[in-house]
Amino acid sequence: MIEAIRDHLDDLEDLYLAEQRLADIQSGQTQTIALEELMKLHDMED
Template sequence: MHKTSITESIVTRLQRLTEATGRSKTFYTIEAIRCHLDDLEDLYLSEQRLPNARAGPSEAVPLEPLLRCHGV
């Protein structure tokens, strides 16, 4: 589980970044949220769907055909 507070080391790193780039802490906070929001949404969605997948009513899709379908 993640901590709900910002550690002093994160504050220091953020301060150094803002000083080096001239951008605000708010800018980098928003960027961090943007970068990770999709991942968090995917994580919570998969956690919600996992019980159904384990129970059998959902059909799983093998990874290889899915990757080929998306050109990966």
């Protein structure tokens, strides 16, 4: 039972962090980058 509660709390924390990142993106505080661009920046092209 304790493990199930811990798992649920971890899921809630993940959800909270995702919602915070989305809010940051929507407000313009954080910008996104396309995966293709990120891969090029790190010399990881297909």
